[in-house]
Amino acid sequence: MPPAGPPALSPDAVVAALRAAGCVFAEDEAALILDSARTPAELATLVARRVAGEPLELVVGWAEFRGLRITVDTGVFVPRRRTEFLVAQALARVPRARLVVDLCCGSGAVGAALAAALGPVELHAADIDPTAVRCARGNVAAYDGRVHEGDLFAALPGELRGRVDILAANVPYVPTGEVGLLPAEARDHEPLRSLDGGADGLDVLRRVAAEAPHWLSPGGRLLSETSQRQAPAAVTAFTRAGLTAEVSVGEDSDAHVVVGGLPG
Structure with a gap:
């Protein structure tokens, strides 16, 4: 039997972590991160990256620009x-x-x-x-x-x-x-x-x-x-x-x- 992975963070826990890190729009950011994570482990990683100060767009892998979803990779300028x-x-x-x-x-x-x-x-x-x-x-x-x-x-x-x-x-x-x-x-x-x-x-x-x-x-x-x-x-x-x-x-x-x- 494979070992159990980490328990999933609840939406409230994600919001709380982002708010504690100073994210002004913590609820909106949490929704995007929760939607992007495919597993509990990935969710924990994405939250940790954002809490550490990485731009949200790089954390979720895309930025909205004139209604388009633009892919952004680590090491690439985030469109403003x-x-x-x-x-x-x-x-x-x-x-x-x-x-x-x-x-x-x-x-x-x-x-x-x-x-x-x-x-x-x-x-x-x-x-x-x-x-x-x-x-x-x-x-x-x-x-x-x-x-x-x-x-x-x-x-x-x-x-x-x-x-x-x-x-x-x-x-x-x-x-x-x-x-x-x-x-x-x-x-x-x-x-x-x-x-x-x-x-x-x-x-x-x-x-x-x-x-x-x-x-x-x-x-x-x-x-x-x-x-x-x-x-x-x-x-x-x-x-x-x-x-x-x-x-x-x-x-x-x-x-x-x-x-x-x-x-x-």
């Missing part, structure tokens, strides 16, 4: 709900886009959300991190998306030059000196290069803006998320690269998105 504003801006500005690129794609959430909303599109995503690339491939597979591994535009097929209608670049934009001030969930559990944007947080954004004019189609748009404080410098980076630039602000989410395109 505020980034839904970037997707909304892209759809509003290029509603008939046919070629979409999700640069610095992480889990591929932005590309998947754009493809789901636009209908049949040619979707490409790219990231320098092989773990993110593997994760994104699963998330964009339903849209026949292709995911490329490499550093920014160097990862993309050359035939995309001059054809990209939506270039979504959710680049890392936390200044190096402020990474240590991030919540522990991000600081301790997400890859540093998905967070650290250099001395002022705009190193990667400047690189993207500098090359974007060679990849955008006439009427195409580059969209990058940034902070309120960084937005003026981000606009300068766009205009110095020869792009038009404006900042859109999501009043509900406090998201700031710089939108640029080719002049004329």
